[in-house]
Amino acid sequence: MSRLVFVLNGPNLNLLGKRQPHIYGHETLADVEAECRTLAAELRLDIAFRQSNREYEIIDWIHEARETAVGIVINPAAFTHTSVAILDALNAFEGPVIEVHISNVHKREAFRHHSYVSLRADGVIAGLGTQGYLLGLQRIARLTADEPA
Numbered sequence: 599m600s601r602l603v604f605v606l607n608g609p610n611l612n613l614l615g616k617r618q619p620h621i622y623g624h625e626t627l628a629d630v631e632a633e634c635r636t637l638a639a640e641l642r643l644d645i646a647f648r649q650s651n652r653e654y655e656i657i658d659w660i661h662e663a664r665e666t667a668v669g670i671v672i673n674p675a676a677f678t679h680t681s682v683a684i685l686d687a688l689n690a691f692e693g694p695v696i697e698v699h700i701s702n703v704h705k706r707e708a709f710r711h712h713s714y715v716s717l718r719a720d721g722v723i724a725g726l727g728t729q730g731y732l733l734g735l736q737r738i739a740r741l742t743a744d745e746p747a
């Protein structure tokens with residue numbers, strides 16, 4: 599039976615590839631989803647790939663993941679730096695959580711250096727572009743394999 603992983607994206611990531619390519623690159627979120635789906639098939643994972651500009655919707659999806667998913671890859675976008683509510687929801691999820699940032703948040707403004715989500719994340723990837731999503735999926739595949747390394 600294949601394992602389901604949620605890949606969750608926060609506010610404004612629907613604009614990926616359409617604005618600020620010097621920071622976030624030229625790939626669209628649809629491109630990222632396609633790459634994730636190709637890799638997930640190789641890893642024998644199913645993915646639910648979603649984006650929302652609404653905090654409550656992301657929280658509801660994390661609750662849904664509690665019932666259905668083995669892991670979560672999440673780019674919470676600006677909610678990273680503000681949302682105790684998303685942290686609380688992730689704390690109620692039992693599987694591995696990998697936090698992804700396309701840009702190197704530590705090279706940017708000071709307000710991006712703190713992440714509430716990092717208090718829960720099992721791993722954090724920043725500054726590796728959209729490849730971070732693929733690395734996050736690989737890590738979840740390994741952590742949820744029968745004999746994790």
Ligand code: CA2
Pocket residue numbers: 609610611613614615616617618622673674675676677678698699700701702703710
């Ligand atoms: O580097 C990342 O992935 C971020 O999570 C992206 C967030 C930002 O608030 C975080 O500090 C770091 C912003 C996402 C907005 O994405 C856009 C993409 C293209 C054009 C405009 C916004």
